[in-house]
Amino acid sequence: MATQISPCCSSSTTFSSSSLNQEPPFASAKLFNFSTKSSTSRWAFKIHSRTDPKNHFNLKSTNGYPLNAVSLQDGAAEKPLAKELVLPEQTESNLSVTVVGASGDLAKKKIFPALFALFYEDCLPPNFIVFGYARTKMTDEELREMISRTLTCRIDKRENCGDKMEEFLQRCFYHSGQYDSEEHFAELDEKLKQKEEGKVSNRLFYLSIPPNIFVDVVRCASCKASSGNGWTRVIVEKPFGRDSESSGELTRSLKQYLAEEQIFRIDHYLGKELVENLSVLRFSNLVFEPLWSRNYIRNVQFIFSEDFGTEGRGGYFDNYGIIRDIMQNHLLQILALFAMETPVSLDAEDVRNEKVKVLRSMRKLRLEDVVIGQYKGQSKGGKTYLGYTEDPTVPNDSLTPTFAAAALFIDNARWDGVPFLMKAGKALNTRRAEIRVQFRHVPGNLYKRNFGMDMDKATNELVLRVQPDEAIYLKINNKVPGLGMRLDRSDLNLLYKTRYSKEISDAYERLLLDAIEGERRLFIRSDELDAAWSIFTPLLKELETKKITPELYPYGSRGPVGAHYLAAEYNVRWGDLAEDE
Numbered sequence: 001m002a003t004q005i006s007p008c009c010s011s012s013t014t015f016s017s018s019s020l021n022q023e024p025p026f027a028s029a030k031l032f033n034f035s036t037k038s039s040t041s042r043w044a045f046k047i048h049s050r051t052d053p054k055n056h057f058n059l060k061s062t063n064g065y066p067l068n069a070v071s072l073q074d075g076a077a078e079k080p081l082a083k084e085l086v087l088p089e090q091t092e093s094n095l096s097v098t099v100v101g102a103s104g105d106l107a108k109k110k111i112f113p114a115l116f117a118l119f120y121e122d123c124l125p126p127n128f129i130v131f132g133y134a135r136t137k138m139t140d141e142e143l144r145e146m147i148s149r150t151l152t153c154r155i156d157k158r159e160n161c162g163d164k165m166e167e168f169l170q171r172c173f174y175h176s177g178q179y180d181s182e183e184h185f186a187e188l189d190e191k192l193k194q195k196e197e198g199k200v201s202n203r204l205f206y207l208s209i210p211p212n213i214f215v216d217v218v219r220c221a222s223c224k225a226s227s228g229n230g231w232t233r234v235i236v237e238k239p240f241g242r243d244s245e246s247s248g249e250l251t252r253s254l255k256q257y258l259a260e261e262q263i264f265r266i267d268h269y270l271g272k273e274l275v276e277n278l279s280v281l282r283f284s285n286l287v288f289e290p291l292w293s294r295n296y297i298r299n300v301q302f303i304f305s306e307d308f309g310t311e312g313r314g315g316y317f318d319n320y321g322i323i324r325d326i327m328q329n330h331l332l333q334i335l336a337l338f339a340m341e342t343p344v345s346l347d348a349e350d351v352r353n354e355k356v357k358v359l360r361s362m363r364k365l366r367l368e369d370v371v372i373g374q375y376k377g378q379s380k381g382g383k384t385y386l387g388y389t390e391d392p393t394v395p396n397d398s399l400t401p402t403f404a405a406a407a408l409f410i411d412n413a414r415w416d417g418v419p420f421l422m423k424a425g426k427a428l429n430t431r432r433a434e435i436r437v438q439f440r441h442v443p444g445n446l447y448k449r450n451f452g453m454d455m456d457k458a459t460n461e462l463v464l465r466v467q468p469d470e471a472i473y474l475k476i477n478n479k480v481p482g483l484g485m486r487l488d489r490s491d492l493n494l495l496y497k498t499r500y501s502k503e504i505s506d507a508y509e510r511l512l513l514d515a516i517e518g519e520r521r522l523f524i525r526s527d528e529l530d531a532a533w534s535i536f537t538p539l540l541k542e543l544e545t546k547k548i549t550p551e552l553y554p555y556g557s558r559g560p561v562g563a564h565y566l567a568a569e570y571n572v573r574w575g576d577l578a579e580d581e
C-alpha cells in the first residue's frame, strides 16, 4: 500500500522529488545502498578484522549472526560477503546520533552514558558524532559539562578511561531549537553536514522527549534533517499511545514520515541481559524446551517491583498508571518471548512473527482478572514516605494504580489453561524483576510423605532474576546428607557475578548498538504493538469509566492483599513471597 506523504516538506527538502512522491521522506534513504542491515554489515566487515589488531572496531549484532552476514530480506543469500565487495567509500561513512530532548532525565541518565560505553568498547565507527537537541539554551561546552557529570568508567574497564571520556566529549555537539520548527531542524542539518564532511551520512535520531511532541519532531527531522545519501533511523521511546486507538493514531502519524523499517520502538527490558538470555536458555538447552508447555508448567509469573514511588515523574505517571507503564510493554514483551514457538531463525522478522502469534492468541483482560492498588504514606524508622496522591504533581483524588496484578491466558495448544500471572508495583518493599516458572507436581511422588500435606512446596521452580544480581536458579528437592531420609529444597544456582567477571552492559547499550546496526529483533513492530494494546485496552477503559478504586497499600509494603486472592483463584502462590524464595 502506498504511504501517504504529509505536505509538510517544503521544496527546500534534501530529497529528490521522485522519492518524496513515493515514500516517506526518511525512507528515501532506501534509494541508496547504505540503508539496510546488510550494508551496515558490509561496512562493519571492512573495519572489523580478527587478523589485524589495529582494526578493532567491533560491531556485534545481537542476533548472533556474524557481522558479515547478509539478511535474506535484502535479497541476498546468508553468506559472508567477499572482502572484494567492500567499496572504499563505505568505510568512509559517518554516523551521527542526535539525542532529541538532550537536556532531559533519560538522556542524562541512560543515553549519553550508553553511547560513551559503546565508544569506550570501540563499538562505534571512527567517524562518529553525537548531537544534543533541545529547547534549553546551551553551548557545546555546556552540553559536554552536563554529560561529563553522568559518565562513569566500568569497574572492569578503567584503563585510559579519562582519555576516552575526553575523546568522547569532543565528539559531542549541541543545537538548541524548538521541536516543531522545520527551520531549527534545517539548522541542525547544516551543522551535521559540516561535521560529515561530504561522507556518506548515517543518521540516528533518539526521541527522548514526551510523547505529545513525537510527531512534530519526526515531521521536522524527516523534512529537514534526514540523510541525503545514507540511512536515517529513529528510536522512539515509550509510551506508544495509551490505548489501541491512540497507539494506532501515533503509528499512522509516524508512518506519514517514516517507513516501518526506520522506526525503532524501544522497550529497554528487551535489552536486559537476562531477557536476552531467555531464548538461549530455551532453545539451546535440551533440558528446558521439552518441559516448556502446559504438560509440565503449572504457572508462570512475571514480577516487577520498585522500592521507590513516582518521585519526580508523577506528572507523567498519573496519565498512564502501572499497567501501561510496566505491564503492557515490559512484562508483556517478556511473556511473548517466553511463550513463543521456536522461530524459523534469529532474524528479526522471524522472531517478531512468533511474538505476534502469541500476543494474538491471548485472551483480552477483564476486570475480574485484575487487582489494582495505590500506595499510601507511611512512617518508618523515623522517616516519612509520602503517599502517591501526596506527590504535588498528582491530583489529590487520583485513582491511578501504582500496583497491579493480573492473570493472563494464552489460548493455544501449548499453553491452554496455564495462568500467566503478572505483578508490578511501585513503592514496595524491594526492587526486583524476575520470571518464575512453577512446574507441576511429580505424579505419584515416592517421597510425598517427606513433604507433609503441602505438595506445592515440593514443586520445582525455575527463576530468572532479571535484576538486581542477575541469576538463574532452579529449586530442586534434595536429600540432606546423612543416614536418614530427610529432604530439603536447594537451589542449582547460576549467579552471574560469581560466574562472570565482566560487568553486565546496560540495556540501552545493546539497543543503541542494534539500532546503529539496523538489527530490529529487540524492537517492537507495529503489529506487535497493536496486539499488545488489544489485550489491555478493554480493561483500561473499564477501570477508567467505572472509576474503580485501587486498594491502598503502605509505602514499602508487599502490596495489596488482593494480589494473593487473585493468585489463589488460580491455585497459585506468588513465588517471591514464599518462605524459601
Ligand SMILES: NC(=O)C1=CN([C@@H]2O[C@H](COP(=O)(O)OP(=O)(O)OC[C@H]3O[C@@H](n4cnc5c(N)ncnc54)[C@H](OP(=O)(O)O)[C@@H]3O)[C@@H](O)[C@H]2O)C=CC1
Pocket: 101, 102, 103, 104, 105, 106, 107, 134, 135, 136, 179, 207, 208, 209, 210, 211, 213, 237, 238, 239, 316
Ligand atoms: N526517564 C526515564 O527513566 C524514562 C523515560 N522514558 C521515556 O523517555 C522519554 C523522555 O523521558 P525523560 O527524559 O524522563 O523526559 P523529560 O520530562 O526529562 O523530557 C525530556 C526533555 O524534553 C523537553 N520537554 C519536557 N517537557 C516538555 C513539554 N511539555 N513540551 C516540550 N518539551 C518538553 C525538555 O527539554 P527542553 O525544555 O530543553 O526542550 C526535557 O529536558 C519520555 O517519552 C519517557 O516516557 C522511558 C523510560 C524511562
Ligand SMILES: O=C1O[C@H](COP(=O)(O)O)[C@@H](O)[C@H](O)[C@H]1O
Pocket: 268, 306, 325, 433
Ligand atoms: O520504563 C520504565 O522503567 C523504569 C524501570 O526500569 P529499570 O530498568 O530501572 O528497571 C520505571 O521506573 C519507569 O516507571 C518506567 O517508565
